[in-house]
Amino acid sequence: MIVELLKSQPEIALFVSLALGYLIGSIRFGPISLGGVCGTLIVALVLGQTGARIAPDLKNVAFALFIFALGFTGGPQFFANIGRGWRYGLLSIVEIVSVMALVMIAVVVMKLDAGTAAGLLAGAATESAVIGTASEAIARLGIGDAQVSAMQAHIVTAYSVSYLFGLITIVLFTSQIAPIIMRVNLREEAARLFRQLGGDGVLDDGQRLALPPLVGRAFEVGPAAGTLVGAFEARYGNNITIERVLREQRQIDADAQFVLQPGDLVFIAGRRESMVEASASLGTEVSGEGFTKLLAQRVDVMLTRRDANGLTLAQLRERASPEDGRGIYVGALTRSDTTVPALPGTTVHRGDVLTLLGSPTDVARGAKRLGYVIQQTQKTDFVYLGLGVLVGMMIGRLGVNVGGVALVLGTGGGCLLSGLFFGWLRSHFPVVGSLPSAAAQVLKDFGLATFIAAVGLSAGPDAIKLVREYGLALPLVGILMVLIPGLLSLWIGRMFLKLEAPMLLGAIAGQQCSTPAISALVGVTGNSTPVIGYTITYALSNILLPLMGPVVVGLATKFG
Structure with a gap:
């Protein structure tokens, strides 16, 4: 039966x-x-x-969708690594x-x-x-x-x-x-190697740092009084940013030319090791309860700048002017749907996704200069998808x-090549061709599994x-x-x-x-x-x- x-x-x-x-x-x-x-x-x-x-017919359709999605998601990384990653590519x-x-x-x-x-x-x-x-x-x-x-x-x-x-x-x-x-x-x-790349600790698989690498703290200005904000930040490699100052119950957005005064309360954000080093020069740490509407934004940005390809994260910061790089931090790096350690010595490639952290204004400025923001959409552009499969x-x-x-x-080889091209095209012209990573993953997983079950x-x-x-x-x-x-x-x-x-x-x-x-x-x-x-x-x-x-x-x- x-x-x-x-x-x-x-x-x-x-x-x-x-x-x-x-x-x-x-x-x-x-x-x-x-x-x-x-x-x-x-x-x-x-x-x-x-x-x-x-x-x-079902088997063929499933495989065409799988192989196109495979090429689409791998396109940016594939073309980025052909030249620069030649040692590994060999x-x-x-x-x-x-x-x-x-x-x-x-x-x-x-x-x-x-x-x-x-x-x-x-x-x-x-x-x-x-x-x-x-x-x-x-x-x-x-x-x-x-x-x-x-x-x-x-x-x-x-x-x-x-x-x-x-x-x-x-x-x-x-x-x-x-x-x-x-x-x-x-x-x-x-x-x-982890330390050589700029890491400050070693993590076992599946564990997280109890001390996060990016922190925010508040201080009452003491020894740093009379110092320009830009000069103070440069003293610590621009790895910290004085975001806001509370002076006489009035909140002020601090820029590089702002001069600190005794008794100012400052909110400072940045890398933990630089924060620890700078704290003694600032003054006494406080709770920061007087600060309101402090916003931090986290956005994913696809790197498209040609001159950034092959640079380390540290070199990327060094080559940016103090005004361009101020207040922007890389919290994570994703390559081919795989998380890569975002250490100062980590090399970046076009097509990498950088997770930027900072104030909304700073993050928007950084995203504009590095590439484009990956919009968190759940909609798939079926015109782009259908056209890509047909071309394949x-x-x-x-x-x-x-x-x-x-x-x-x-069909398989054709859709793979088509997916590569359409994925590369999407990375350079992000206004068209939305295929969210979750949707692409479903196409890959279900398409391949259905094809394999059929054969x-x-x-x-x-x-x-x-x-x-x-x-x-x-x-x-x-x-x-x-x-x-x-x-x-x-x-x-x-x-x-x-x-x-x-x-x-x-x-x-x-x-x-x-x-x-x-x-x-x-x-x-x-x-x-x-x-x-x-x-x-x-x-x-x-x-x-x-x-x-x-x-x-x-x-x-x-x-x-």
Whole structure:
């Protein structure tokens, strides 16, 4: 009865796959969890034995929305990191070249078909989007429907097997094996790097500073009487700002030319370490109850200034005039939806989102000079979204023939490139194309999970045949396809690029598109310095690897 129900109403099988898959994917074994996508695929493969099938149109629409949203959100970071982040970007190239070479060796030695080869690439690189681009490429090979279905089933089966072993390998390699090879204490290295970048303490994962870095306090002016506000602030590196003065029960907004007098009550805001240093020069601290209508604003600003690309936060402040930078503080830095430590030595890139703190006037001035304010809207511009997907579909029809290998981007590759362009365009002309980050995340999560569930259900009995045919060979190849690129990147990054150990290991986790690996690294290091390297390679690999789907299908078809 259940089998007939699932066959007659396959939407039930779809949502059972999503619900159970994400439940299974959330189970953790130390730092390792399968994740919702892999969990959904496993459940869908089981339910696929009942004969439940999802209509191909739904599968194609879901993947088009996912891959466009992926390109849209990654566009600004992708283009920003092509030039400036070349040292980390080189590791993404190492990953792609070495993985493609290993896949082709496996194709020749093991006589793999194009589907199995693409599945190995997707699973070992932990990049689920390859499944979609490779599936489309197989559908365009001009072979029979039965062969197409069998090879697409081989993609998801090879992916599920190699993904599991590849995931465990990359987590253990970055957090445990690589530090032993480099002979470093990763926690001590991360603490040293944190201090070198201007941090004043080390945080364990999931914890917050009990002493916040930005504070506001009130003082009665004593030793500082007769001093210009601008001169006093400059004495402490402009890391503090006297925002307001209470004189004779009258509140005055202080500017740089304001002269402090004995008995003035001042409200001062800024970085805690500078505040502690300046407090003795100011006078006695008071409660500040006399101040009213003191406002602090927090806004997210996307950095678009060309001359700011590649500067550290400290250099950004130094290059701003005292008038332009006064009263503006960076409370957080987000890159590719990942929080990066906002330390003085942290390098910023175009496309980064800076969280500015300060008075409304100061923050508005800073946002205007740095980029544009990200409006907190919940509305999606469906004109922009629909046009972007349509352009992607048209691009996907383009193809070339290289050495007898037919390379066609397909809807997936086309929508990925279109998403990159439309995301970049949105970052430069923010008045059009609203796609809130929460909406983009839903498109990515639901689109990919729905696509994966659909292909898992359609795999059916072909999945079991592939596992019986190759046995332990698939897991072994998956492990090698993680270890060899990882060791190459470790050697190149350490010997030639001279990257710091925490950032290098973060970059290796990013080139592998592995969120569990960076989570494990942050837990081992005790702070978020590995994230700085992770975000750049993750942005590049997340875009470049899906484009390899049609390439590996074309090469495997010719040489397999």
